[in-house]
Amino acid sequence: MxxxxxxxxxxxxxxxxxxxxxxxxxxxxxxxxxxxxxxxxxxxxxxxxxxxxxxxxxxxxxxxxxxxxxxxxxxxxxxxxxxxxxxxxxxxAVYAHLPIPVIKSNSSVAAERTSDSRCSVLCSVVNVSAVSLSWYKGNSVLSSISVSDLSISLSLLLEVEYQDNTYSCVVNNTITNRITHLNTSQTCQERSESLQNSHLVGITVSVILVLVVSSAVLIYFHQRKCKSEIIA
Structure with missing residues (x-):
């Protein structure tokens, strides 16, 4: 090492x-x-x-x-x-120390909770060479990717069962490995809260636009009424 x-x-x-x-x-x-x-x-x-x-x-x-x-x-x-x-x-053969895999909810559209029971998460490692990155459920491999190039980043997407904490992401070479266990309650909840906040922002913006347009219309008709009274 x-x-x-x-x-x-x-x-x-x-x-x-x-x-x-x-x-x-x-x-x-x-x-x-x-x-x-x-x-x-x-x-x-x-x-x-x-x-x-x-x-x-x-x-x-x-x-x-x-x-x-x-x-x-x-x-x-x-x-x-x-x-x-x-x-x-x-x-x-000298191997670099392996980084700890980082698990986040996917920021793309595909990462939105697809149902009440599932969400998509992304596991990533940076500056690695001659390693494999894998998703596990218990002791079973769900997906894996390997690389031999020097100093690149790897990411692996997975759709998981919401509130099922048996998932883990593993990066390994021929002599050692590093593991990060997925906390679906936290990771998927963070994504859910983010989506809720986005929806609230969207609703707030829509309400403000409606109020602005309504005020503009009222001012317009009020001005027309005043002009009509002056002419009369």
Missing amino acids: EGESVTLQTDVNVQRDDLILWMFNVNNADTRIAEIHRQSIYIYNKTVIFVDRVKMDSQTGSLTIRDIRTEHSGLYKLTIIQEKTTYRTFSV
Whole structure:
């Protein structure tokens, strides 16, 4: 996971004339990260993502990456030159911490309560990669969507039974998950109150318009009557 320290082990003890070399594949080209040669440690800062993050053990040549990030995912190559030469590779996959799914009543027309017993809700997560977003009812999957792209947002719509609190939204990758349980009484009620307020606003505006038009008509006829009396 991001933020942790990861150590890639050599499983050897460094001798005086040994060479231990670590490389990382960037854009299909191997770039030196660090090495031990004749018991001297060299850390290379050509690759920006490793600056101030890499440490090499002087006794074993093992490589430690501190505060690891998703950009450190990839193929690491180790070369050990002693009496014979040994090559090893390490495949590292770093996952970002998953956000907590956010559940809201859908703001579109489709989110209006379709009946007295159902409403539509939207579950969303932002800045995610290599995850799945799913709606559950109890332990059963109702719908799911997966993505492998980097740093995108996901949303999943669901029509639920009003006042049925067995629904939950889950975002997960291969190592962990985050869950948000749906409170239909609160989420659907918020939508219902919003609709009621909208209706009240609409009614109020209509009443005001009627009063304005009525007043204008009364003023018009009153003025005509006054003009007629003056002429007479």
